[in-house]
Each structure stands twice: as structure tokens, then as C-alpha cells.
Amino acid sequence: MGWYGTAVKRRDVLKGAGSLVVSLAVPGARRAMAADDRPLWRALSPAQLDTYLKIDETGRVTAFFGKMDMGQGVDISIAQIVAEELDLPLDRVDVVMGDTALTVNQGGASGSTGIERGANPLRNAAAEARRVLLELGAEMLGVDAGEVAVAEGAVYLRADPVRRAGFGELIGGGHFDVRLEWNGSYGNALDALGSAAPKDPSEYRVVGQPFPRRDLPEIVMGTHEYIVDVRVPDMMHGRVVRPPVAGSVPVSVNIDSIGAIAGARVVHEGDYLGVVAGREWDAVRAAQQLEVSWSEVEPPFPDMDDLYDHIRRAPVVRESAGGGRGADVAPDRDAVEAALARADRVLQAEYEFPFQSHGSMGPACAVCDYRGDSATLWTGSQKPHYAAEGVANILGLPAGNVRGIWVPGPGSYGRNDAGDAAMDAAVMSRAVSRPVRVQGTRAEGTAWDPKAPASVHFARAGLDAAGNVVGYEMRMKGFSAGDVESNESNPSYSYAGALLGWPNTSVHRLSNPGDRYGFPVNVRYWQTIAPLLERASPLRTAHLRDPLGPQNHFASECFMDEMAVAAGADPVEFRLRYLPDGRDADVLRAAAERYGWEPAVPGPEAPPSDGVVTGRGVAYTRRGLPVVAVIADVEVDLDTGRVWPRRFVVASDQGIVVNPLWLRRTIEGNIIHAVSRTLHEEVRFTPERVTSVDWISYPILEMVDAPEEIDIVLVNRPELPPYGAGEPSTRTVPPAIANAVFDATGLRIRRAPFSRERILAARRASADRQPG
């Protein structure tokens, strides 16, 4: 029997309100959805209007969205955009996302493109639907299309508005059967155009309004379903068994060691090892008690104290002044040397950024039900379409035979451990021929998730006698960001895939800082080095919120401050000297204005030696199209080393604002997450293993250190499309805080995070340098 006949039982066919609604008897498919005409086993066509929109007999609209919301309210913005084009009240639009049987692959959550790209096909489909509804309405009313208009979910006669036909009467439950012009792409690039043009933004009434999220009440009432809550009949619980030394693999396994645990079984395929049991607690105990002899391996990592020197010393694998995914571009080193030779003064500095963990609030969880010729995957992954494809690949099934159902997980900030858990559940389900739910331990969520790469940044600048920049060079050297690519369709990128012998397909890439400074000579390039351990490494790298943004801009925006100080300039004014007029300069000015910035050269008049001191720091960045500027007010306690960023002023231009409430929330969450990364987060390791295994060995921000105020200025640009606003503010936070610490203390901290120990050590070092 095919999977749609088993896993998806199309029972519970409800006849309600005259409409045929199929409620899918599948955990995670909580919303009853109008799916009667949506054969679950057939791939949806991105070129069909019906793929994106459905209108039921009551005129209620369901939008089928192929990206994801991970807690930033993207789905409510999508509903606003669809409601806008259809002239519908927002509460008549539902959004379905994350089910591969119901939505096309628009790339999942990816690079803050939920609105920037994900909204386009839905906006176009809704505009096209409105055109069709107008025609149908005119026909039903027996008039020309020019005589009717749309409002409140109905087509009405302009001359006599009581003569009207509701959307439900016009199309309710039926198909539009209208083709869209699809660009042939899946994923982020998917787009589809209709013949009708979407509205002009000047007419917007729903877009631009601050609507609350819809899932919040259930969450705070404790009734929201998360991925960890999925239970399917006959389900077993699985746990991965990880080696004591990174890179070692199981040689032999003593199955008797868990013989006393009822129903516990070992899954040992290739170098992959896990346990499965009927009850979760039994699986936890079996994973702990299983006796394994592991292969002897050389400890793969350097001493942690040697990390940055290891990076400095390591041979370069790939170098480019271009983008990580494009062809190599040779950096013009000669131009830099020539410019620096002409300079009056040369500044140089090196900045260091550690490995960081996603450390999602819950270790990843997934459930897979493998049925021989098909499978169903329940996942918290932010890319369920790709995750389902990956599961199909690792199970050797055609992609169409695996249905992926996203169920909200703990917040996800990139390619975290969820992408591995999906594969783990698939491999274990196949091994025991039962549905298996896998959830990690805290150590697996922190020590074994893919990491943001560690790096060293080498900055040089030449200033002339008047303090003008004549040449600039910024070089990032570090571990490639692409050990694990975020598209989860390739099992090679998963922990299980690596141990089951899928060939290594990691790529070498990093990136350069994003800004618009117009230095006369401006050379930026990056260099990757080899990974410390090729496969299944706890330090393998992947996307983590604003990938490479915090690293690169910690260096570039701190160095801007160092240049301003050297030039005896105010850091806002100094930046504006090199920014073209327009969005970048406007955003920086907006932040300064809201803050009430009075020009001054950063730094204390005399370096304080103890007590609590305060300072302010600025940073401006660009992430492709969105532009952000941040000013931080920071308090530094020189006796304890505590850095407390009390207040942030943020100015953000992300094109037109769709939902100001959730845009503000999203920026606020980003800032706070980035404060945590700046002050606390550093993955620790020994030569044998990662030793950041919990919230004590991988401390993160707690409430005592949370900012008091985050004041956000939204620079609305109704003339521009919406740009990805989810992540760009992240990258401004490490430099803004570092610059404020300098302003307060005169200490230039060039290594993140700014832990208490690091601040105290910097204070001691500077006291040693100061005579008497």
C-alpha cells in the first residue's frame, strides 16, 4: 500500500457549512484544511494558481506558503499580503505552511527571505485570483467587468453596491484552474506571475498594520503542539550514541549490556550507532548504559588556547575577494601595499571570533515512519521540503514518496541539529520497521550541532596626515562555513549520512563585510582553512543566524572605530564621510538622531581603573539590501568585568514595512540573541572533544544581563519592496558593544565573547602597560 493510504488516513471527512473539509488524521496537520481537491500524492505545480490559494464556500481563503515561520510572525505577514490583494479582512485568511503535501518548495526558512522572496508568488497569485473573481462576479451580475469592484470579500456593482456576489458564491470550493507564469525554480528563487498586476503600495490598507501572531494564545496556554509532542501509533524512541573522542567509531557493541531494559535494541549500521526502546526513559537509559568499544584515534583538535594561532598558521585552502558561491576573485594586494606605502600612518588590528553553537532551546527532535516503499517525516527543521528529500535519499526512496510535515520546534536560527535528527529518525525507523521518535540530549544540542565557524580577521588601513583613509584591507581567515550546507536534501551533510559512508560534499566558502564605505583603495578577501576533522565532527560548520555577519562586522566596524579614533574624529561623522548619500547614510543618521548623538572622539579622558563606567558605541552594516545602524549604551564594571548593554537604539531600513509589530519584535529578538553571542558564547573543546555540553559550559544570556531598552526606528520605504529583516541587526551588535566598551574604559577588546574574565584580563594587561 502506498504511504498516502497508510500514514495519511483520509478519514474524518467532515461536511460542515456546506463545504467538504478533510481533516488529516496526522499529528501536526492540526488545521482542518480544504484538501479534497489536493491529491496528497501528486506533486503540486508551481504554475497553478490553485497551488497557492483556495477559497471555500464561505469565502474563507487558505494560502499555501512554501516557506516557514520560526516565531517571527512571517505567516501573519503572508496573510496580510494575501488579504491585501484580495481586499479581504485579515481574519478571513488562513496560512498553511510546512507540509510538503500541501505546499510547494519555496525553500523553507532561509536567509530572512520569508517575505523578501517567499511572499512574491502568493502576492501574485492573490492578485490574479482577484482578477478572476472580478470577471466571475461581473458575469454573475450580468454586467461588464468595468462596472464591478471588490471589497470585503465580495464583488459588487459600483452603481448599486447591494448587488453583490461573495467570493464563496463565485468560486467556493472550486478550482481557479488558472496558469501562472512560473520561473522554473524551486526553493528561495521560486516565483510565479499572473496576468494581473499586484496593487500599488499606496493603496495598502492591511499591509503595514501591526497584527499580532495567531499561535501565541495556544503557546501561552500550554496547548500548542510542538515537534516533541508528536506521537504516532507503535512509535518507539531512539537515541544516537556518540563517541567519547570526536572522530572515533564503534568497533564492537555489547548488546547484553542493555539486555535488562525491556524492548531496547541497538541500531548499528556502518559507523552509525543508536538505540531504540519502547519508552523514552528506556531509550535514555539504554544510550547511557550501552557498552561500546570505540576505535583509537588521534585527538583531532588543537588545544583550545591555540585555536586562533592554529588558524593563523594553517595553510589556505581557498581564497577569494568575491562571494563564497561565485568564482574566485583575486584580491588586489598590490593596490593595498601601494596605498599603505603612501600613507602617513598605517593602522592594523586583528580580531578573533570563536565557534558558536545554535544551542536551540530543546535538542532536536524528529519522528519518522518508514513503510518500505514510502515514509512520513515529522520535523522541526526550518526546511521541511528539503528534509523530506534528504530522508528519501538516505532511505533510497523516490523523493515523492516521503511526506514531510513540519511541526513547530524550539526556535531555529539556521542549519541546527534538526537537520540531523530527521536523518536519525529515518535510519532508526528503517532499522526497526516501526515509527521512531528521536530526541537529543542537551549535550547533543550544544556539543554536536553544526557550529558557526571560528575566524581571525586581519585589518589594515592607511591614513593621510589629515586623517583620511587612503587604503583599506580586511582579510578573514577561518574554517569554511560550508561543512554542512543548509539545503538538507543531501544526506552527506548529516551526522548519520557521514557515518553511513555518504561522500564528503562540503564546500569551502566564507564572505566579506557588507557596507558601502567608499575608500579609495578598498580590498576585502577571505581565506578558508581545512576542517579539524573531516567527517561527523562536533565542530562541523553551518549557517547560524546571520551567517558570518557577527564575525566579519565585529572586525570591520570595530576597525572603523579604531580608524576614527586615530583620525581624531567622531565615529558617526567619520562613517558618514565614506558613505554615499541615500539609504545607508539615512539609517545611520536616523539612529544618531533618535539617540541624541553629540559628536565626540570615543574613549575616556583618562582610563578608569575601577568602578562602574559607561560608554556608547555605534555600528552600521548592510546585509545585501537591508541596512541597519545600532548605538549601544554600555555599563562596564571594572571590578567584576561585567559588561551590561543597557540600551540600544536601532535604525533599520528593510524596504516597505509589512507588519511593524512583528518587525520590531524580530529586531528586538535578534539584538538580544546577538548580545548573548557577544558577551557569553564560545564553544569550548579539548583535543579529544567539545566540552561545551550544557548551559554551564556554554553560558548564554540570562535575564539579569538583558538590556533595559531597545528603541527601534523603522525607516519605512513604501517605494521599495520588503527586504529580509530577520537577521541583519545581528551583525551590528558585537561591534557596537565593543566600541562602547572602548568608549567607557579605553580597552579595545578584539576577541569575542566579552566574558568577565576577558574584561578583567584586558584591564590587568592595560594596567601593566601603564607606568605607576
Added chain:
Amino acid sequence: MAVITLDVDGTAHRLDVEPEMPLLYALRDELGLNNPRFGCGLAQCGSCTVLMDGQPIRACVVPVAAVTGKVQTLSGLGTAEEPHPVQQAFIDEQALFCGYCMNGWILYAAALLESDPNPSDEAIRQAFTGLKCRCGSHSAILRAVKRAAATLSDREG
């Protein structure tokens, strides 16, 4: 295995489990409850928080045999029709992202306001020591707790 009785959200349950099984596994797997969630299993984050006789405890480390009082979970705190003022304040402030951490924040806030209906900023921050939120809800949570305190004092006054 041992027979253990648990009073959860006003309903009495009899379980036949290992006495050392953490309460979290008993609530989730034996009773099929969802909202207390595994975050660390080490009493370091608060995702698994429930109230025992009104006091927050970390269900991931408390053996089921050690549970002597009445257990209240987040879903037992209020109902959709009649939310607890803290729950209402979290909705009004839109004070969360993924919400995976919310058992801890909401139940600790409810317990705090029970003992100190008008807490200072500092008292709120201190009361939340040991709770984690990975998505950065902290500032919004502070606003929500203050809003809940204001609602409660309006009701009293």
C-alpha cells in the same frame, strides 16, 4: 517499578513506573501531557517547569517518587476563556518567539507575583535566574511581567 499517585491539574493519576523516573517523563510519556518540555534535563533552563503546591520545580530532575504535592502545569494555570493574568499579559505584549521556553517564564512569573504582587525590575530579573530563552524574548518578557503586575494591582485596588 512502583505504584505512584500524582495529582496533576486537579486530576489524580496512578502510575506504575520506576520511582527514579523524572517527573517530566512521567507527565509526558505516562500521562500523555505535552506542555512541560525537555530542554536540558539538568535543571538549567526551565522548559520543563511545573508548579508543585504553587512553587516552580524542574520536572526534568525531580524523581516522580519525590513529588509529594499537587502538580500544576502551564495548561492548568488558566483556560483560553479565562487566562491567568500572566498569560494574558504575555499575549498582550506578544512576548515570545518559538515559545518552547514558556513553561518556565510564565510559571515563575505567576509564582513571583503570588508572593510579590508589585516586584521591582531588579526583583523580576533575580526571580528569573536560571531560566533560558534562546530566541531573545527577555525584554518583552520583562514588559509582560510588569503588565501582569499592573493588571493584578488594578484588580486588587
